[in-house]
Amino acid sequence: MRVAGYGRVDRGAALSFRFDGRPLRGFAGDTLASALLANGVRLVGRSFKCHRPRGLLAAGSEEPNGLVSVAGVPNLRATMVELAEGLEAQAQNAWPALGLDLMAVNDLFAPFLGAGFYYKAFMGPGRTWERVYEPLIRRAAGLGRLGRAPDETWRETAYAHCDLLVIGAGPAGLMAALTAGRAGRDVILAEEDAAAGGRLLAEDEEVDGRPGADWALAVARDLAAMPNVRVMMRTAVTGAYDGGTYAALERAAPGHAGPRETFWRIVAPRAVLAAGALERPIAFADNDRPGIMLAGAARAYLHRWGAVAGPRVAVFANNGGAARTARDMARAGVEVTGVFDAREGAHVVGSRGRQGLRAVTVEAGGRRHAVPADCLAVSGGWSPNVHLACHLGARPVWDDRLAAFLPPQDGVPGMVPAGAAAGVFSTAGCLASGVDAAVAALGVDALELPRAEDGAYEIAPLWHVPGKRRAWLDFQNDVTVKDVQGAAAENYRSVEHMKRYTTQGMAPDQGKSSNLLALAVLAEATGRSIPETGTTTFRPPYVPVPVGAMGAGGRGRRFAPERLSPANDAIAGRGAPTVEAGLWHRPSYFPAPGEGWEAACAREAAMVRNAVGVADVSTLGKIDVQGPVAGAFLDFVYANGISTLKAGRARYGIMLREDGHVMDDGTVARLGDDHFLLTTTTAAAGPVMRHLEFVHQCLRPEMDLRMVSVSDQWAQFAVAGPRARAVLGAVLEGGLPDPFPFMACGAVSVGGVAGRLFRISFSGELGYEIAVPARYGTALYAALLAAAEAEGGGPYGMEAMNVLRIEKGFLTHAEIDGRVTAHDLGLGRMVAEKDCIGRVAAGRPALTDPARPRLVGVRTVAAGDEMTAGALLFAKGNRPTAPNIAGHVSSVGWSTVSGRMIGLGFLKHGPERLGEVVRLVDRLRGVWTDVEITAPCFYDTEGGRMRG
Amino acid sequence: MRYSAWQVIRQGLTGNRGWAPVWRDPAPRPAYDVVIVGGGGHGLATAYYLAKNHGITNVAVLEKGYLGGGNVGRNTTIVRANYLLPGNSEFYSHSLKLWEGLEEELNFNVMHSQRGVINIFHSDAQRDAAARRGNAMLAQGDDAILLDRDGVRAMLPYLDFDQARFPIHGGLYHPRGGTARHDAVAWGFARGADRLGVDLIQNCEVTGISVEGGQVRGVETTRGAIRAGKVGLAAAGRSSQVAAMAGLRLPIESHVLQAFVTEGLKPVVDHVVTFGMGHFYISQSDKGGLVFGGDLDFYASYAARGNLPMAEHVMEAGVALMPMLARARVLRSWGGIMDMTPDGSPIIDRTPVGGLFLNAGWCYGGFKAVPGSGWSFAHLIATGAPHGPAARYRLDRFARGDLIDEEGRGSQHNLH
Amino acid sequence: MRIDCPLCGARDRREFHYLGAAVYLDRPGPAAGPEAWDAYLHQRENPAGRGRELWCHEAGCGAWLAVERDMTSHAVVSVRLAEAGA
Numbered sequence A: 001m002r003v004a005g006y007g008r009v010d011r012g013a014a015l016s017f018r019f020d021g022r023p024l025r026g027f028a029g030d031t032l033a034s035a036l037l038a039n040g041v042r043l044v045g046r047s048f049k050c051h052r053p054r055g056l057l058a059a060g061s062e063e064p065n066g067l068v069s070v071a072g073v074p075n076l077r078a079t080m081v082e083l084a085e086g087l088e089a090q091a092q093n094a095w096p097a098l099g100l101d102l103m104a105v106n107d108l109f110a111p112f113l114g115a116g117f118y119y120k121a122f123m124g125p126g127r128t129w130e131r132v133y134e135p136l137i138r139r140a141a142g143l144g145r146l147g148r149a150p151d152e153t154w155r156e157t158a159y160a161h162c163d164l165l166v167i168g169a170g171p172a173g174l175m176a177a178l179t180a181g182r183a184g185r186d187v188i189l190a191e192e193d194a195a196a197g198g199r200l201l202a203e204d205e206e207v208d209g210r211p212g213a214d215w216a217l218a219v220a221r222d223l224a225a226m227p228n229v230r231v232m233m234r235t236a237v238t239g240a241y242d243g244g245t246y247a248a249l250e251r252a253a254p255g256h257a258g259p260r261e262t263f264w265r266i267v268a269p270r271a272v273l274a275a276g277a278l279e280r281p282i283a284f285a286d287n288d289r290p291g292i293m294l295a296g297a298a299r300a301y302l303h304r305w306g307a308v309a310g311p312r313v314a315v316f317a318n319n320g321g322a323a324r325t326a327r328d329m330a331r332a333g334v335e336v337t338g339v340f341d342a343r344e345g346a347h348v349v350g351s352r353g354r355q356g357l358r359a360v361t362v363e364a365g366g367r368r369h370a371v372p373a374d375c376l377a378v379s380g381g382w383s384p385n386v387h388l389a390c391h392l393g394a395r396p397v398w399d400d401r402l403a404a405f406l407p408p409q410d411g412v413p414g415m416v417p418a419g420a421a422a423g424v425f426s427t428a429g430c431l432a433s434g435v436d437a438a439v440a441a442l443g444v445d446a447l448e449l450p451r452a453e454d455g456a457y458e459i460a461p462l463w464h465v466p467g468k469r470r471a472w473l474d475f476q477n478d479v480t481v482k483d484v485q486g487a488a489a490e491n492y493r494s495v496e497h498m499k500r501y502t503t504q505g506m507a508p509d510q511g512k513s514s515n516l517l518a519l520a521v522l523a524e525a526t527g528r529s530i531p532e533t534g535t536t537t538f539r540p541p542y543v544p545v546p547v548g549a550m551g552a553g554g555r556g557r558r559f560a561p562e563r564l565s566p567a568n569d570a571i572a573g574r575g576a577p578t579v580e581a582g583l584w585h586r587p588s589y590f591p592a593p594g595e596g597w598e599a600a601c602a603r604e605a606a607m608v609r610n611a612v613g614v615a616d617v618s619t620l621g622k623i624d625v626q627g628p629v630a631g632a633f634l635d636f637v638y639a640n641g642i643s644t645l646k647a648g649r650a651r652y653g654i655m656l657r658e659d660g661h662v663m664d665d666g667t668v669a670r671l672g673d674d675h676f677l678l679t680t681t682t683a684a685a686g687p688v689m690r691h692l693e694f695v696h697q698c699l700r701p702e703m704d705l706r707m708v709s710v711s712d713q714w715a716q717f718a719v720a721g722p723r724a725r726a727v728l729g730a731v732l733e734g735g736l737p738d739p740f741p742f743m744a745c746g747a748v749s750v751g752g753v754a755g756r757l758f759r760i761s762f763s764g765e766l767g768y769e770i771a772v773p774a775r776y777g778t779a780l781y782a783a784l785l786a787a788a789e790a791e792g793g794g795p796y797g798m799e800a801m802n803v804l805r806i807e808k809g810f811l812t813h814a815e816i817d818g819r820v821t822a823h824d825l826g827l828g829r830m831v832a833e834k835d836c837i838g839r840v841a842a843g844r845p846a847l848t849d850p851a852r853p854r855l856v857g858v859r860t861v862a863a864g865d866e867m868t869a870g871a872l873l874f875a876k877g878n879r880p881t882a883p884n885i886a887g888h889v890s891s892v893g894w895s896t897v898s899g900r901m902i903g904l905g906f907l908k909h910g911p912e913r914l915g916e917v918v919r920l921v922d923r924l925r926g927v928w929t930d931v932e933i934t935a936p937c938f939y940d941t942e943g944g945r946m947r948g
Numbered sequence B: 001m002r003y004s005a006w007q008v009i010r011q012g013l014t015g016n017r018g019w020a021p022v023w024r025d026p027a028p029r030p031a032y033d034v035v036i037v038g039g040g041g042h043g044l045a046t047a048y049y050l051a052k053n054h055g056i057t058n059v060a061v062l063e064k065g066y067l068g069g070g071n072v073g074r075n076t077t078i079v080r081a082n083y084l085l086p087g088n089s090e091f092y093s094h095s096l097k098l099w100e101g102l103e104e105e106l107n108f109n110v111m112h113s114q115r116g117v118i119n120i121f122h123s124d125a126q127r128d129a130a131a132r133r134g135n136a137m138l139a140q141g142d143d144a145i146l147l148d149r150d151g152v153r154a155m156l157p158y159l160d161f162d163q164a165r166f167p168i169h170g171g172l173y174h175p176r177g178g179t180a181r182h183d184a185v186a187w188g189f190a191r192g193a194d195r196l197g198v199d200l201i202q203n204c205e206v207t208g209i210s211v212e213g214g215q216v217r218g219v220e221t222t223r224g225a226i227r228a229g230k231v232g233l234a235a236a237g238r239s240s241q242v243a244a245m246a247g248l249r250l251p252i253e254s255h256v257l258q259a260f261v262t263e264g265l266k267p268v269v270d271h272v273v274t275f276g277m278g279h280f281y282i283s284q285s286d287k288g289g290l291v292f293g294g295d296l297d298f299y300a301s302y303a304a305r306g307n308l309p310m311a312e313h314v315m316e317a318g319v320a321l322m323p324m325l326a327r328a329r330v331l332r333s334w335g336g337i338m339d340m341t342p343d344g345s346p347i348i349d350r351t352p353v354g355g356l357f358l359n360a361g362w363c364y365g366g367f368k369a370v371p372g373s374g375w376s377f378a379h380l381i382a383t384g385a386p387h388g389p390a391a392r393y394r395l396d397r398f399a400r401g402d403l404i405d406e407e408g409r410g411s412q413h414n415l416h
Numbered sequence C: 001m002r003i004d005c006p007l008c009g010a011r012d013r014r015e016f017h018y019l020g021a022a023v024y025l026d027r028p029g030p031a032a033g034p035e036a037w038d039a040y041l042h043q044r045e046n047p048a049g050r051g052r053e054l055w056c057h058e059a060g061c062g063a064w065l066a067v068e069r070d071m072t073s074h075a076v077v078s079v080r081l082a083e084a085g086a
């Protein structure tokens, strides 16, 4: 029902909307909640367990009952949904309809659905839980529907920095922001609501001789005009974190063109917590009927939106809110059918009405009587909004006079509570407290205070009215006073046990308006005081945050960076599918028309073996190390000796972790006496770089050297195959240097560009790698390919590269999987007698045990047999059970030179078992094969082709 | 009092006034045969199996806060036996078998739900690693199925198959994996132990361990000194502090792991799903909340709460894997203190102090271990000899190099 | 969490990489013996209060830092360049 002359909605701007399909009308400035009330809609939702009809309890984000779905987004608070033309909202958790919800039969079974009933029943036999009970429970539980369609909403994350973050734009927050802003400090004022003013919007109060809401509007305008102040409306601060970091969620106004939601990280060494207080109800029998709402909410609906839940209002409170509510309602011409002040011994003990309140039962002076009412405004007192002050683990402090918890001192370093959040409940007090807080936080000058009301807050605690029928505490989770008492009787006496057993406070509202009531009931049931009983833990977020806001960076391809080789365009132009390595995309194979991957791979491998191939190896990590003692440093970080390397030569190297396992392998090229270039595997480039800096800065700071990652600075290509010389001869200025023996390196010139040439091979063929500055990568790649094609060669990809290296027993991270030692890889002899990272730990007894699985080659006995990576190896005749596992296969490929599948793997006592036939078992993929154990090299074991 | 559907009805008809306390709340006695430090999942299960399997009932579990208030009451409840390496493989296999009869064993519905765990992989290399793991699981007698991309799509049609930064290649499906209700596991073991005569003593912090001549004599607590012939430590994230009371230094660094839950939703995610590229995993609780998490915050911590960078990363991974998740809203975040070891695997062993036994280093995988760990630790305490499936969880394995490093990350505590 | 890099100023935690306790600075010699190496690699004091640890300002200046921090409150007490010694 709308009250004439009340509310700040724009009566000139009518909006039509639908609730559960029903066409209704409201005004600009309405929330969905206020518009529903104005339309006489009291039933807005169904409760979680018993499907009880429920109406609005609150007017803010703490609303427990009015959860709706809008445009497929579930669980939105009707109180926070700003009305817009054409809005369609659906009620939730009702079937088939909100008004006629058949699931409400649950309520008849309520005696059997008490707290924790499910722990005591539905046990077995066998899988009946998964098959029968659990699906039933799951279907009955839950609130809104998520829907499985992808979410396309635009959301962003952002950073902000300020001297002072003011949380809440009520009277305290406005004054704090004004004080800091006038002093020239950088201020962010964040307010969850769409309008500034806080309670001033909800009460009939004057500040400085004008309506409080007008004063607030003017101050907010002044603040917004200051260049050093940023006013963030519709922005809920959701969490306090370490180091003065706060999280906040900003919602866009209806019709706003930018992102719908932005997740902010605000860095603020100082903050003023002016988040106000939340009102709590009083529990009594059947206190959940639609129409029963918080008194402060009833006043908010009246003053801010000109809406009341019905023509007859009764009031029940244990504090001054009783009189204030009655006064305001009466002034507005709403019939007040009764004011029941618990401090004077009047209690509401029951309610009537099917889907909405018709009357309340009152007990006063020992007599009961019914009082007609469409709306009961209830107040059990106010609880300072201590949430954020407790996010770092501090516990709130009980205050007997206010019958409420106050924020802890220094709960969040740099945060000063102010106003109602600090337990100051008069407007004048809040204004002053806001100024004081800013002064305390920043040491700035105080401002003069506006005039305002300064009434006292008097409360006589009353948490619940004893009675036989159910009295609700947690409306969302259907937790009653009896549930809490029952939990205590069953010895779930700790507040956490009570919470977890009854689910009190675990619903979407996190018990904002009910936790204290439940605590009080538990305290009473266990004979302890409320502070002795303690609170549960306050955890972020203060209000629920869309996963898609906090995780806005994860959508689609944004989830991780993509790294592309300098030759990427040329590669893509040849239609090569790519695989991911590290964050790089690398070509898998280069299919000829109509060719599948296997054929392409075999062709490319044969091409390298017989002619020449060109592969992009730009993605390998490259680290440039320079300094007079660089050689000694590398001796320390590589397991094998490096300093003995001569300038103009390269060497294979393995790096160990300090725990003795192999971290990575690659080549080290000595470009000059004081100048080395290391390569790492693609995925290990970052970790190796970090490790080297660690060793230098932390373990060998006295060593005079510098290093830098040059992975992105150089494009590099492998040219491999018997015709490699011809290809290089064609592109290098002045032809191929001569002599340029195996493992030589040196400077070259390519088309006037200074490059580097390395004679190294990952294929076992005559091979070179040639590098030029990255921007010439595409050009060089094209030139190399043209030259290669003239020699009957062409490009090859990762698949062929993999086969070629398996044939030679060269390693990748399929073998170097973080669990292997140099000993396991047959490289034990490379670990030189010197102090180097990992050498001591590699000598631990279990790591040198000959029974450890060690690197071997495997080839199928029968040429046509299959072999898979990830298969296990068993001695012939052993059953394929866990204790018998003798090893596994790490890499496989079809080897043209072997005419069968070959692979690398690890086998216990491996090197001692060459020639043995073992059983390869891949039960997962149904592969059972006899394989022969070989040395891990299948091709050109003498290495003549590579060196030749 | 036996719990059953009939009991629920009977009590319901009489106003639910007749329920017996779930456990007693005794004051500590001056001496016990065995004292267990820590009333989490492992401590409670140990006490239960000491009484049940070994007839040792003169036992106290000392808990500094409330029973089940540590990690057992704040984990993401995944129960699985999908390990690769000897040591873990047999241990978790044994534990899962115990889970499969736990409701009947405890007469408490722990809601063990074998809804299946699916690990998504994104490359051939990851597929091969998954295959090796799956084959090890099968060899251990557990179950594993390798799904290709279409197989995953048929089960999890809501994943991002089209736009994803890391395309989905397939998944390793472990049908017997699933979830359970964490609190119920703690309460079920607590009630079971209490009914067998074990004293569960809450608000009783162990502040000292008395050792004489290399032999443990008892503990000091905030509720007085308690003598004991044997003391078992099961203090999870606090293991280092408690062991230090006996002069021991442990190969453990404590780290914080965060987790998140959304508002209640109607059923939408029916399995446990993990993302191979984003350290993200998710399941839906029976109440409807989507429960998910990711990696450690990566810095040492005793604060059971985390910070934004990891929280955001987890959300990003969630959105990347399951675009529908973007419109679900996170209701609550929390953290627990993880006892991280240098190889990511736990310790169940004797200590250099006679009569003092150690159960620690569960990292973020100790919930699924609760029954198996209780069983094996009870066996060790009762008999003095390691229990088969847990025999490799030795304290000296780091010094010896006999590591159980599932992730292959090496001896850095926070990388597992 | 924010760490005050001596070279760059206060920066968000996400710019830094954590390694572990600052014992990593005290690498034993090659002949120190198995116990010293076990202690270095594995055993940790793991204080539930102030401790010293190593972080790298990886997404900043690249400096390795010795950070004194309270593991319970997460308060950063002091930050020094690791190369300046422990």
Ligand SMILES: Cc1cc2nc3c(=O)[nH]c(=O)nc-3n(C[C@H](O)[C@H](O)[C@H](O)COP(=O)(O)OP(=O)(O)OC[C@H]3O[C@@H](n4cnc5c(N)ncnc54)[C@H](O)[C@@H]3O)c2cc1C
Pocket (backbone or CB within 6 Å): B037, B038, B039, B040, B041, B042, B043, B062, B063, B064, B065, B066, B067, B068, B069, B070, B071, B072, B073, B074, B075, B076, B077, B078, B079, B204, B205, B206, B207, B234, B235, B236, B237, B238, B242, B257, B258, B259, B293, B334, B335, B336, B337, B338, B362, B363, B364, B365, B366, B367, B368, B369
């Ligand atoms: C966010 C998160 C997600 C996780 N997800 C999973 C998962 O999905 N699957 C899985 O298997 N595992 C998971 N875990 C790990 C698992 O929860 C733990 O490994 C396991 O619970 C630890 O064993 P516990 O239950 O005995 O520990 P806790 O429950 O922590 O028990 C230790 C107890 O010791 C008490 N204590 C400590 N010091 C003292 C003292 N001085 N005196 C007396 N008492 C003391 C503590 O108060 C505590 O109650 C997760 C953990 C977290 C935090």
Ligand SMILES: [Zn+2]
Pocket (backbone or CB within 6 Å): C005, C006, C007, C008, C009, C057, C060, C061, C062, C063
């Ligand atoms: Zn820096």
